[in-house]
Amino acid sequence: MTVATGTERPSWTGLPAAVRLLVIARAVNRLGAFTLPFLAVVLTVELGATVAEAGLVMTLFGLATIPSRIFGGHLADRLGRKPTIIVGLVGCAVSQTWIALADQLWSAVLAVALLGLVFEIYEPPSQAVIADVTAPADRPTAYSALGAAMAAAAVAAGVLAAALSHWGLRWLFVLDAATCLACAVLVGLALPTAAPPSTAQGTPATGGEGWRDRRLLAMLAVGTVFATIYMTLILGLPLTLIARKLPPSNIGLVLGLSALTLVAAQPLQRIRRLRQLNTFQVMTIGYLLLAAGLLANGFATNLLAFLAAAVLWSLGDLLLLSRAFTIVAALAPEHARGRYLAIYGISWGIATTLAPLAATQLLDLAGPILLWTTCAAAALALAAVQPSLRRHLNVP
Structure with missing residues (x-):
């Protein structure tokens, strides 16, 4: 397969409706994605972890995101894009809520590990949806729109974080969970459902x-x-x-x-x-x-x-x-x-x-x-x- 360069680039309004919906949904999700910088603070200040222990927990989270993304890719091709995005977002919401409610360090560590394992699940299907519904020449614009929307939402997220942190750091995780669920609802209600590509084509999925x-x-x-x-x-x-x-x-x-x-x-x-x-x-x-x-x-x-x-x-x-x-x-x-x-x-x-x-x-x-x-x-x-x-x- 070749990469087409094309001669035209669509504007935002010229992109497929599924891409515009996905960009909006992910931007909503990004509004709450400001918790990671505060996670080490919660572990040390509120749950009694040492700085070294908090560092190990953050390392655990980073390592867990690697199989998370691989799992998301496999699910996207076997289960379908839309269900996989929803699974990943709901998993993140559950994990963030668990962190917000954890009153013991061991419980928070388990929640962080779960968060890492589900954190990247929705990324491969999100990227695959864009490739599925756009022509090769239109994909740079579509992927760029997704990146720009998430960058803009990140700025707004910083303002929200500053406001909510005065109420308590746990509320940051609650809002992050809420935005994950809101994104999942948007995707579930409005993103078209399609058969998994491997099923639609009769091509078996192979792990390697x-x-x-x-x-x-x-x-x-x-x-x-x-x-x-x-x-x-x-x-x-x-x-x-x-x-x-x-x-x-x-x-x-x-x-x-x-x-x-x-x-x-x-x-x-x-x-x-x-x-x-x-x-x-x-x-x-x-x-x-x-x-x-x-x-x-x-x-x-x-x-x-x-x-x-x-x-x-x-x-x-x-x-x-x-x-x-x-x-x-x-x-x-x-x-x-x-x-x-x-x-x-x-x-x-x-x-x-x-x-x-x-x-x-x-x-x-x-x-x-x-x-x-x-x-x-x-x-x-x-x-x-x-x-x-x-x-x-x-x-x-």
């Missing part, structure tokens, strides 16, 4: 499918590097602001501008010159913009400089995230699309494990300049390998 596809494994390797850069960016920015003697609260302004950039820059996807480039040429530009923004982080000494850097790396994200999913969706046989997207998504679980170590060690070793120069060099390397990756994948 995808892992034997060297093209997918190449995308996984490249995606893991990118995801590690991205997670290092999110984790390293607050530490860099502290190192530059800036208030840590400024990270909210930086991330808010990043989300605004992702939303406001959506029309760039439809620029004619950009449409004339193939997918990998666009991704090369994206990695170059990302590298420029990362390098700017290393030399920024005031808020204005960090904000300018955020615009650069956010424009890079705009071009990269949507097209990576587009490539993976096009590589996958239709009956295995959920599993392919799940395997590719493992990159984020790996990155969540590696990035904290990378960010803290590089900062301790030589400060922000080494951290962000290293990240920029990795982004430049990814830009350089795009022509070779295109030939290896054998796509236009």
